[in-house]
Amino acid sequence: MCGIVGYVGKRNSLPIILDGLKRMEYRGYDSAGVSIINSENKIINFKKAGKVDEMSKSIDKDIFSGNIGIGHTRWATHGIPNDCNAHPHFDMDDNIVIVHNGIIENYKQIKSKLADEGYTFKTETDTEVLANLINYYFKQTGEFEKAVRLALTDVNGTYGIACLCASEPDKMIIARNGSPLLIGIGNDETIVSSDASAVINHTRNVVYLEEGDMAIIKENGFKMKTIYDERIFREAKEIDFLIESIEKGGYDHFMLKEICEQPDSIQNTYRGRINFDTGITKLGGLESVFDKMLNAKRFIITACGTAWHAGLVGEYMLEQYCKVPVEVEYASEFRYRRPIINPDDVVILISQSGETADTLAALREAKKYGATTIGVVNVIGSTIAREVDAGTYVHAGPEIGVASTKAFTSQVMSLALITLMLAAEKKTISKDSLKEIATELKSLPGKIQNMIDIRNEYKKVAELFKDSRNFLYLGRGINFPVALEGALKLKEISYIHAEGYPAAEMKHGPIALIDENMPVVFIAPKDRIYEKVISNIEEVRARSGKIIVIATDDDKDIGSYADHILRVPRSSALFAPILNVIPLQFLSYYMAVARGCNVDQPRNLAKSVTVE
Numbered sequence: 001m002c003g004i005v006g007y008v009g010k011r012n013s014l015p016i017i018l019d020g021l022k023r024m025e026y027r028g029y030d031s032a033g034v035s036i037i038n039s040e041n042k043i044i045n046f047k048k049a050g051k052v053d054e055m056s057k058s059i060d061k062d063i064f065s066g067n068i069g070i071g072h073t074r075w076a077t078h079g080i081p082n083d084c085n086a087h088p089h090f091d092m093d094d095n096i097v098i099v100h101n102g103i104i105e106n107y108k109q110i111k112s113k114l115a116d117e118g119y120t121f122k123t124e125t126d127t128e129v130l131a132n133l134i135n136y137y138f139k140q141t142g143e144f145e146k147a148v149r150l151a152l153t154d155v156n157g158t159y160g161i162a163c164l165c166a167s168e169p170d171k172m173i174i175a176r177n178g179s180p181l182l183i184g185i186g187n188d189e190t191i192v193s194s195d196a197s198a199v200i201n202h203t204r205n206v207v208y209l210e211e212g213d214m215a216i217i218k219e220n221g222f223k224m225k226t227i228y229d230e231r232i233f234r235e236a237k238e239i240d241f242l243i244e245s246i247e248k249g250g251y252d253h254f255m256l257k258e259i260c261e262q263p264d265s266i267q268n269t270y271r272g273r274i275n276f277d278t279g280i281t282k283l284g285g286l287e288s289v290f291d292k293m294l295n296a297k298r299f300i301i302t303a304c305g306t307a308w309h310a311g312l313v314g315e316y317m318l319e320q321y322c323k324v325p326v327e328v329e330y331a332s333e334f335r336y337r338r339p340i341i342n343p344d345d346v347v348i349l350i351s352q353s354g355e356t357a358d359t360l361a362a363l364r365e366a367k368k369y370g371a372t373t374i375g376v377v378n379v380i381g382s383t384i385a386r387e388v389d390a391g392t393y394v395h396a397g398p399e400i401g402v403a404s405t406k407a408f409t410s411q412v413m414s415l416a417l418i419t420l421m422l423a424a425e426k427k428t429i430s431k432d433s434l435k436e437i438a439t440e441l442k443s444l445p446g447k448i449q450n451m452i453d454i455r456n457e458y459k460k461v462a463e464l465f466k467d468s469r470n471f472l473y474l475g476r477g478i479n480f481p482v483a484l485e486g487a488l489k490l491k492e493i494s495y496i497h498a499e500g501y502p503a504a505e506m507k508h509g510p511i512a513l514i515d516e517n518m519p520v521v522f523i524a525p526k527d528r529i530y531e532k533v534i535s536n537i538e539e540v541r542a543r544s545g546k547i548i549v550i551a552t553d554d555d556k557d558i559g560s561y562a563d564h565i566l567r568v569p570r571s572s573a574l575f576a577p578i579l580n581v582i583p584l585q586f587l588s589y590y591m592a593v594a595r596g597c598n599v600d601q602p603r604n605l606a607k608s609v610t611v612e
């Protein structure tokens with residue numbers, strides 16, 4: 001959510017900052033800006049509402065030159081997205097300039113105290129208040145570093161910041177609390193960012209800031225401290241992905257690329273973790289807590305959005321195969337609901353980014369009560385991955401499209417692996433079933449590829465319904481969360497209202513919505529509740545709803561019930577959600593394209609939601 005980039009070195013900082021902002025635009029894209037210290041040690045600033053490209057086109061590149069600079073791409077929290085509220089923000093004296101991700105929760109109190117001291121403000125943002133608070137302490141101490149430190153000890157909330165000071169033009173100061181930041185160590189240069197994608201073009205060597213860390217960056221390198229002035233040293237790590245994985249590679253959109261990557265991303269999730277002869281699964285990252293998992297009285301899965309849907313699939317898997325009770329909670333509700341958490345509970349946190357503020361807060365809540373915490377995370381080294389007791393990376397690779405696709409299927413795969421590992425040890429699954437599942441797993445990437453190859457079939461159906469105003473998605477059992485996920489994908493990128501429901505619940509209310517204008521997507525694989533779903537289809541048919549069915553290849557009867565059929569390969573219940581969601585991803589993608597929507601940057605959304 002929002003992207004920060006900064007440069008200190010010998011090169012002109014502007015092109016590096018603009019390139020970094022462009023690469024991070026999926027984090028927020030309602031306005032963008034840069035501030036650079038020029039050769040006369042003056043801070044020059046340009047910011048504009050709209051996409052990075054608009055800002056980049058309007059900026060006067062002859063004037064904007066200097067070896068130290070910061071930039072920001074914004075997802076608005078405080079103040080509407082306009083030129084004025086865009087970052088960077090100056091203090092009242094135009095001496096200090098700052099870019100900020102996160103929310104300063106006590107900014108109103110600070111603002112009113114500063115106003116009493118004669119401070120004035122031009123914007124509605126919390127960030128401008130922080131800039132002025134730094135100014136306040138700078139006036140008292142005459143030292144930029146001390147001023148930043150003192151200001152940060154006054155604020156409540158979350159921040160990742162980078163700031164410059166015209167009075168001390170040789171340095172940039174950055175700090176982190178609850179919002180990610182990293183330092184890229186280049187040759188005679190340092191590139192700072194909230195996201196590795198903005199740095200990887202220049203260096204693979206990075207230091208991740210931890211909560212309460214600060215860094216003072218100069219041309220000859222950087223030193224790190226806590227905001228309480230203790231010297232610290234953090235080891236450099238290597239970025240674990242290639243630059244190609246964050247580029248579109250010939251696809252029209254990242255979302256399409258990521259949907260089509262799923263044969264590989266799924267394999268990357270299970271590679272080296274399952275013995276295909278025996279079906280025995282081993283997840284090295286969970287070894288240290290495996291006994292706790294075996295003895296757990298209850299699992300709680302908590303996550304947001306798409307990751308929460310994966311969690312619901314996990315509930316079905318763990319309960320059915322491991323015979324252990326599971327609860328699935330919205331992470332955003334978890335903390336405030338005052339949940340009853342016991343030390344013998346295992347809490348699974350699922351997150352693509354590993355930075356979602358609500359999920360992170362749920363993790364900290366669970367830890368407070370002594371529960372064992374497990375992460376199912378995609379981004380390596382992210383905050384959730386670092387703070388859990390143990391975890392398993394889903395290894396889906398960087399996901400840039402705001403609508404999550406390959407991360408979902410890899411999250412579901414990770415939960416399937418956890419299920420198999422536990423069920424084998426608990427002996428709640430037979431050896432033969434384990435072997436069968438392992439054999440089936442081998443065929444999964446090929447089955448996904450088959451669906452990708454026939455995507456034009458899905459596209460034709462999508463285009464027929466592009467002008468629909470509403471959609472219903474219905475599924476039962478393990479496919480109910482798939483219905484939720486299909487509806488979420490459609491809402492997110494095509495702005496068509498969609499609801500996901502358990503198919504049999506429809507008759508308790510939503511059935512009132514059905515008429516000849518209501519398309520209803522049924523997920524109806526030939527499984528043990530197929531006949532029940534067919535009855536639900538009949539109920540919609542009787543009311544003239546338009547019926548689109550996700551049906552398995554071997555289902556010869558479905559033609560008499562459906563207006564449109566989206567075919568999927570048959571599989572066991574464990575892997576069915578992975579296959580069944582793929583036509584729904586294509587359906588939403590092609591509908592959004594047909595409606596002329598910006599698929600990779602849907603309005604009002606950002607890839608990772610690092611504010612509450």
Ligand code: M6R
Pocket residue numbers: 304305306307350351352353354355356359402403404405492605607608609
């Ligand atoms: O990074 P996370 O997995 O924690 O993100 C959770 C949700 O914000 C995310 O899944 C969101 O719902 C996506 N935009 C869905 O496509």
